Amino acid sequence: MPQDPENSDEVTRPYDRLVLVCVKGKSCPLQGAENICSQLREEIFQKGLTHRIRVVKSGCLAQCGHGPVVAVEPNGSWFSEITEEKVPSLARWLLGEAELPQEMLYSPPQLGKNILPVKDWPIPPESDSGS
Numbered sequence: 001m002p003q004d005p006e007n008s009d010e011v012t013r014p015y016d017r018l019v020l021v022c023v024k025g026k027s028c029p030l031q032g033a034e035n036i037c038s039q040l041r042e043e044i045f046q047k048g049l050t051h052r053i054r055v056v057k058s059g060c061l062a063q064c065g066h067g068p069v070v071a072v073e074p075n076g077s078w079f080s081e082i083t084e085e086k087v088p089s090l091a092r093w094l095l096g097e098a099e100l101p102q103e104m105l106y107s108p109p110q111l112g113k114n115i116l117p118v119k120d121w122p123i124p125p126e127s128d129s130g131s
């Protein structure tokens with residue numbers, strides 16, 4: 001008998017954690033998201049845990065301006081304004097070596113899209129050379 005996916009408790013995921021790093025939208029790429037993704041991947045690789053934690057490049061998560069945005073599933077923990085300096089703390093939590101970095105958690109104003117006006121996007125100075 002086929003199972004109702006809405007009511008199934010069966011776990012079928014091949015990784016403990018799936019880490020989505022928004023790198024394709026309008027704001028996160030300007031905020032260093034590619035570097036964040038690379039740094040996270042390197043931390044996971046160095047610990048030999050690529051079989052348990054998968055870091056993937058994501059398209060826009062519709063939270064533009066709050067980035068770089070990182071979403072961790074199935075935890076449901078989302079992080080905003082991740083910088084290179086914050087990656088080690090985030091990685092330690094992903095690796096099970098530290099508590100959840102509460103100060104980095106994203107607090108969405110509402111469910112669904114939360115896109116800031118462009119003028120409010122915090123863009124690192126080195127990425128703002130076009131203005």
Ligand code: FES
Binds near residue numbers: 025
């Ligand atoms: S560009 Fe990252 S959430 Fe839209």
